[in-house]
Amino acid sequence: MIQDLPPNTVERLSLYRRRLLNFPYEDEPYIHSHKLAHLIKINPAHVRRDLMLIGFTGDVHRGYDIKRLITKIGESIDCEHVQKVAFIGIGDLGRTVADYFNLKTKLKIVAIFRTSEPPKEQFKDVNCYHISEMKKVLIEEGIELVVLAVPKLYAKEVSETIMETNVKGILNFTSVHLDVPDTIYVEDYDIIAKLEKLSFFTNSL
Amino acid sequence: MIQDLPPNTVERLSLYRRRLLNFPYEDEPYIHSHKLAHLIKINPAHVRRDLMLIGFTGDVHRGYDIKRLITKIGESIDCEHVQKVAFIGIGDLGRTVADYFNLKTKLKIVAIFRTSEPPKEQFKDVNCYHISEMKKVLIEEGIELVVLAVPKLYAKEVSETIMETNVKGILNFTSVHLDVPDTIYVEDYDIIAKLEKLSFFTNSL
């Protein structure tokens, strides 16, 4: 991993890699900055600058070697060991991303927790538990990252339980402010704020 | 609505309002910039600047009148009519935000679509449909905003169907790039990119 990458660059590197993994690079092994830029709708200069930051160089004529770039991005942003991930009460959203996980990434979904209904298998290799088993499973599996999207009512209690485990990062979809120590990295996503923003901009065109 | 508000300011205004609606303003009708800033973890100067942009003034001694501020934020970022919202295949995440909707906002959840399982009632006043009925319902209900979180497999087809309706804004949780015309406002959220970012920063502390 490279220290001191700007947060947005890390996000984009993740995007570059996912796009490239879906790219027919067996047939077309090189890609130019403007084409890669187009795939994620940014400026070509941006691509070149990001790749410069991870010290990846291309060929003036052919562009960037896709296979090598995929590897390089891995070396730049993946951590050394496999990190386990749990989805907590996120339902369909889990299924949305499941096809990518457990395949080409250092992240691995190992558990899904539900607040309602008797748990049932959703995808192969991923166990589904009732939320009451969360603490035990988080600890036993050594889960480090969680996606948290439980109803507001549960948020505080669940986040306090999370603090008693080895979880180091929370992607927080609840609109509740999580009062966790500095050692846990929280990335908030406020869906309502985004919807109201969406509402604003769809009405000002 | 006010034109030319920076996107981030719009998001923050939405956050201010939600925090204030949960604030005991019957007992404590005024709030200072530093307290409001603390509630959403930003700088007090930021609050004052945002409120300046919507032309809201406070009292040097007492701070900001909460009730008036809630109203003013509504005038600044809400559109004139009620906009309907559908959740498409988002499962629990819908329930997460449902308690706020249909209450204090100009946004109203009116439909939930599922790609799997026979539809069943999830919350009162919100109908749940199978995805095959989506187009019909979107049109009949005049739905303008959707939250899209279907499995990758469905994403292209569903987004093409959406284009045949009156939908003006899409909050896109699929990692698929939606090829929609300029008249539709798309806000992408890439959960995998966020997780990989989370992974990066939890490992570089």
Added chain:
DNA sequence: TAGATTGTTAATCGATTAACAATC
């Protein structure tokens, strides 16, 4: 009054884009 807060401008910070010499 003294002290604290607002409103607003200026400074800082970070992220994006432009520009262009170097390269093949």
Added chain:
DNA sequence: TAGATTGTTAATCGATTAACAATC
């Protein structure tokens, strides 16, 4: 070669934070 692309610096743009006069 001529033309196109890379790597990199500088310029621009936007968002955040600092600073402080005005106010009560």
